Amino acid sequence: MTSAPPTSPPPALTSRERVQRAFACEPVDRPPVWFMRQAGRYLPEYREVRAKVSFEALCRNPELACEVTLQPLRRFPLDIAIVFSDILTVPEAMGLEVVFDTGHGPELSPVVRTHDDVRRLRHPDVAETLAVVPETLRLFREARPEIPIFGFAGAPFTLFCYMVEGRGGKDWRNAKQLLWNEPALASALLDRIADTVGDYLQLQIDSGAEAVQLFDTWAGVLSIDDFRRFALPAAQRALSRVKGAPRLYFMRDASAVLHELPALGADAFALDWCVDVAHARKVLGDRPVQGNLDPLALFAPEAVIREKVRAIIDAAGPRGHIFNLGHGVVPETPIAGVEAMIDEVRRVRGGAA
């Protein structure tokens, strides 16, 4: 018996090559890495900006939004930037007033619960009403052309929840009741949202986003039947309007509907931290996955963080994996935890870059 020829490690890639190959399920030196809310409150330099301007002002100013988008890239050797914005800019563009800094979560008004409410919504020209993010993308690409940047939007059902409820809900009772009391009206509203969300994601790709992520934070509160009937077709409709770059779909508590996700038409799936990655890969076939470290694991001792990072990379396998958290980083997260996570991703399979 002769031994197999030794396989040489793949050469170090640029961040852009690494991301493109991950989406194409081609070999990489190591998984690309970024994390949800990486431009955010856990960073002292972000809190410094926010001490001077409100969250609203930050979302409306491309220079400031670009500055906070750049902040995590200055500190950490990340492969991907995520444009700074908020999912509730879309309901705002559709005609709702959104107040972010209430001290107890965002407030939207008027709530949308009747046919008249839905009729009053705008189908906005997103290039005009949502011009901040495209401009932020352009500024970022001038500043850091070597780093791919992702765009994002809230998924239709998640935005529906906020628009029906008028605020963050504990159990989204009003949103669910609208689904059940007036399914045709609910579907019409979901369609309206989906069309604007789709246009907005396309605008971001046209402005230089190299992938886009749809955040379906709340679809996991639904039973499988309601997910199939409402959240899934709406997300599908939004995604079907988007071309030219990979479309990621993120959902919290996705395990219950994992086998339904391929029907969405997304190119890749961002997994919450409860999903068994090895199991998800079997269910999702050859589609790339992103994730999925428990954000609270960044509070763990360094050795535990490194062990958990390696376990996820091993479970995800060598191709088609973008490393990320399984949900947004929390504000109190120690910077050292973030550093350990990123460093460990960069060490795997002897990779360097």
Add this chain to the structure above:
Amino acid sequence: MTSAPPTSPPPALTSRERVQRAFACEPVDRPPVWFMRQAGRYLPEYREVRAKVSFEALCRNPELACEVTLQPLRRFPLDIAIVFSDILTVPEAMGLEVVFDTGHGPELSPVVRTHDDVRRLRHPDVAETLAVVPETLRLFREARPEIPIFGFAGAPFTLFCYMVEGRGGKDWRNAKQLLWNEPALASALLDRIADTVGDYLQLQIDSGAEAVQLFDTWAGVLSIDDFRRFALPAAQRALSRVKGAPRLYFMRDASAVLHELPALGADAFALDWCVDVAHARKVLGDRPVQGNLDPLALFAPEAVIREKVRAIIDAAGPRGHIFNLGHGVVPETPIAGVEAMIDEVRRVRGGAA
């Protein structure tokens, strides 16, 4: 061709026969039905009792606890009673002070986070320190001998969360940190809790509970690795101490770990409302399941409630199914919604009783 002989519907069963057959996966006329928190705040007669006595007093008085256990049985033709109590009586028996009526959820003190804290915990003689529930069970069986009554306890990981955190947690950060910072200490604490929980479930069976349910409300916040390492062996340990009646295991957000559940050694699984019941039956093999209507669906129009009840019964199949909600009924639930749910369960397959 001769037509097949018409199959006559199975004869109407008593509630006890129906429950025993469901646990044995034998044919039934219709699934037995009860629902989590059926003795609770959605009932005006319960609120009347609570206007006079505190929650603590209610939990400590077998006559009053029996009275509220009986209340839903007087109103609705349910097949099963659930003994009135609270999962936090076990931490109390282990030596913690528990204050229930704080206005913002229960508070436990002192918190348990060090070796000394764990050493100070009692391994109580449950027959002595937790005598209220056995006495409540005896009183109920005198009052309604024809109705089987279930006992319950909080699962070890869920009680661990409260004992480490000292109160209800948003993300159970302190509990998770203890798992990661001091895994041996965490496991020792889980073992201590598991032993008391196991003893307590056995005591309830010995006092007439015809099944017991372990409530693992918070195990779903863990990644699959942490679930396997901490929550699962602790629940397994508790269940392994219990004999003589079926042992149900309930977990919220169980979809991510469904394939791990058979290892628990439970006799049946109570499913949260997000679980795809048809899928769960495949994964769980021939074990009976309980559930799993979205508790908020009881706010839906009657026709929608009936449709959802039928869909669950169809998905669960004709054997080994106990109908229930997928989580506790919420306090504002309309009585008419509860009535529609129960009536629809009693109509399926032409059953009557």
